[in-house]
Amino acid sequence: MRRMLGRTRVVRLSTVTLLAPALAYLGVFFVYPIFVTLRTSLERTGASGYSFDNYRAILGSGYYWNVIGLTLLLAVATTLASIVVAVPLALVLRTHVRGHRFVRVLVLTPLLILALISALGLLIIWANTGWANKIIASIIGADIQVDYTIKGLIVFYTWLYAPYTILTTLSAVEAIDPAVEEAARVTGATPIQVLRRVTLPLSLRGVRAGSILTFLLAFEAFSIPLIAGGNHRPLAVVVYTEATVFNNFPKGSALAIVMAVIAVVVLVSYQALSTGRQRREGRT
Amino acid sequence: MSGLAAASRGAGASASSESPARMERIAHSTRRLLVYTVLLAFSLYIVGPFAAILVNAFGQGWFGGRWLPETWTLKWFRFARTVADLPTLMTNSLTIAGLAIAISLAVGIPTAWAMAKRRVRARALLMALILLPRMVPPITIALGVSREFYGFHLVDTHLGIALAHSILIIPLVVLIMSATFEGLDDRVLEAARVCGARWTHTSWYVIRPLVMPGLLAATLFGFVTSLNEFTLTLLTYGPRTVTLTVETYVQIGQGFTTIASALSAILLVPSLILLVLIQNHIKPENVVGGTKGI
Numbered sequence: 001m002r003r004m005l006g007r008t009r010v011v012r013l014s015t016v017t018l019l020a021p022a023l024a025y026l027g028v029f030f031v032y033p034i035f036v037t038l039r040t041s042l043e044r045t046g047a048s049g050y051s052f053d054n055y056r057a058i059l060g061s062g063y064y065w066n067v068i069g070l071t072l073l074l075a076v077a078t079t080l081a082s083i084v085v086a087v088p089l090a091l092v093l094r095t096h097v098r099g100h101r102f103v104r105v106l107v108l109t110p111l112l113i114l115a116l117i118s119a120l121g122l123l124i125i126w127a128n129t130g131w132a133n134k135i136i137a138s139i140i141g142a143d144i145q146v147d148y149t150i151k152g153l154i155v156f157y158t159w160l161y162a163p164y165t166i167l168t169t170l171s172a173v174e175a176i177d178p179a180v181e182e183a184a185r186v187t188g189a190t191p192i193q194v195l196r197r198v199t200l201p202l203s204l205r206g207v208r209a210g211s212i213l214t215f216l217l218a219f220e221a222f223s224i225p226l227i228a229g230g231n232h233r234p235l236a237v238v239v240y241t242e243a244t245v246f247n248n249f250p251k252g253s254a255l256a257i258v259m260a261v262i263a264v265v266v267l268v269s270y271q272a273l274s275t276g277r278q279r280r281e282g283r284t
Numbered sequence: 285m286s287g288l289a290a291a292s293r294g295a296g297a298s299a300s301s302e303s304p305a306r307m308e309r310i311a312h313s314t315r316r317l318l319v320y321t322v323l324l325a326f327s328l329y330i331v332g333p334f335a336a337i338l339v340n341a342f343g344q345g346w347f348g349g350r351w352l353p354e355t356w357t358l359k360w361f362r363f364a365r366t367v368a369d370l371p372t373l374m375t376n377s378l379t380i381a382g383l384a385i386a387i388s389l390a391v392g393i394p395t396a397w398a399m400a401k402r403r404v405r406a407r408a409l410l411m412a413l414i415l416l417p418r419m420v421p422p423i424t425i426a427l428g429v430s431r432e433f434y435g436f437h438l439v440d441t442h443l444g445i446a447l448a449h450s451i452l453i454i455p456l457v458v459l460i461m462s463a464t465f466e467g468l469d470d471r472v473l474e475a476a477r478v479c480g481a482r483w484t485h486t487s488w489y490v491i492r493p494l495v496m497p498g499l500l501a502a503t504l505f506g507f508v509t510s511l512n513e514f515t516l517t518l519l520t521y522g523p524r525t526v527t528l529t530v531e532t533y534v535q536i537g538q539g540f541t542t543i544a545s546a547l548s549a550i551l552l553v554p555s556l557i558l559l560v561l562i563q564n565h566i567k568p569e570n571v572v573g574g575t576k577g578i
Contacts, residue, residue, distance in 0.1 A: 015402040015404060019394070019410075021391045023395075025391050025451075026416075034420070034424065034428055035428070036427075036431050036432050037425075037428035037431075038428075040431060085326070089322065089326055092322045092323060097323070100323075103326060105560070106326070106327055109555075109556075109559060112508055113552065113555050114514065114548075116529065116532055117337065117548040117552065118333055120536060120541065120544055120545065121333025121337040121548075122333045124333070124340055124541070125332045125333055131332060131336065132332060159330070216419065220421040222515050227533070227537070236421060236422075236423045239423050243427055249427070252427060256423055256427050257424065259421050
């Protein structure tokens with residue numbers, strides 16, 4: 001078919017011509033800016049020439065290691081919390097109970113709303129006199145501080161980034177052939193065994209795919225910690241303050257490069273692990 | 285929560301296999317109760333912040349642990365219009381979004397067509413490259429972009445900000461449009477050709493209606509992405525190009541959460557419209573990779 005179309009008289013642009021605009025755009029507005037950030041990170045403050053001074057300063061300082069540690073802690077905690085929300089919700093939504101459509105729409109809302117707005121709303125309901133805090137206080141009988149704490153950031157991040165885990169988990173759970181679970185049930189497995197041995201292992205692929213997105217987003221989060229972090233400043237915020245508030249573009253850039261390297265390393269190792277897993281699963 | 289779900293399933297099944305019908309009914313209603321508790325809790329958890337923003341935007345005297353404000357008012361919207369100069373903010377945001385979509389569609393659609401309909405060497409690698417801007421931390425791109433733009437005098441221009449937004453919208457357009465073009469049956473195009481249609485006619489009368497839903501989705505996603513983009517805007521805006529997003533941030537930073545809530549309430553509208561549309565027209569799972577926000 002492709003060959004037949006190829007022989008037609010119609011004017012056909014070559015594939016390279018079709019790809020050229022996007023590649024040029026990527027080059028000018030993505031690769032080049034990254035290169036600029038990289039070059040800036042090698043500049044020396046108050047001196048000419050290039051050096052690794054900024055990187056040495058960052059990696060040699062306990063402060064920046066704490067920042068990186070905090071960022072990773074927030075990302076891992078958010079990923080885990082998102083799985084805890086996603087799995088039961090996906091199992092419930094799969095049954096198509098009444099109202100499931102409405103909840104499916106709700107799952108999407110955090111993806112399409114400006115993070116800043118969400119952060120503002122979350123700050124209001126989790127304030128000491130906010131709705132969420134009042135409800136929790138009436139249950140456990142004690143006030144808790146959520147806004148501007150690490151705990152609060154995890155709650156906010158999870159609100160914002162769990163939908164990625166939920167959506168992929170849901171699509172994996174819904175792809176499970178009911179016959180497989182039925183077979184396990186018929187052969188005498190208890191419902192808990194079916195859940196543990198059949199349903200959950202089969203939804204793992206979806207959980208993994210969503211988790212990597214949730215992790216990366218939490219790792220790169222900027223606007224939420226900027227307004228809701230208080231004294232807890234993860235990488236993106238420190239990069240921004242370093243570059244704009246302290247006007248130290250070189251150091252901010254170096255930190256931004258460190259951040260990008262961590263993100264890309266995580267992503268690439270995930271890809272390598274999952275293709276390796278697919279190959280193994282494919283063989284069996 | 286997972287424990288509860290498991291327990292409810294356990295209760296349901298042991299009842300069904302070894303107990304009389306009454307037990308089964310009780311187990312059934314317990315399970316229903318748990319299911320709806322999960323759904324209700326999740327709904328409240330998601331809706332809460334939006335409700336709070338709306339109440340804050342329309343309320344006055346919401347202090348001291350009250351459940352609702354003392355009185356209702358439109359004052360904050362009036363402040364937003366006068367103090368924060370809402371018409372200018374909207375013009376800026378819409379101009380930038382319009383430009384960004386035009387650029388992104390013009391650049392992204394040819395690539396999407398090539399990815400879907402042509403034999404492209406190292407396809408997977410190329411797609412990964414195109415999606416890379418959505419994986420690298422936005423702040424890393426933004427720092428470089430702001431420096432580059434100072435050189436090109438693109439800072440504080442609508443075009444400059446639109447160009448910056450397009451970095452994140454083009455991958456989205458390629459993702460959505462290549463999926464759309466893949467769904468296009470080669471035989472239909474062939475049929476049009478056999479019937480003597482020119483390429484221009486084929487693209488207008490055959491391809492355009494078939495890809496319209498995808499095109500609409502890409503446009504809307506691009507629009508909302510541009511409207512909501514924060515990091516790149518923050519590092520390229522200037523006094524003449526303050527957007528709704530930036531102004532919301534400024535108002536929050538200065539502690540005027542009520543005006544910020546009013547601005548947020550306005551920003552919510554296009555996102556909610558998009559939400560309803562995509563639920564009816566496209567599968568959300570397919571665009572998860574592309575909807576990565578800020």
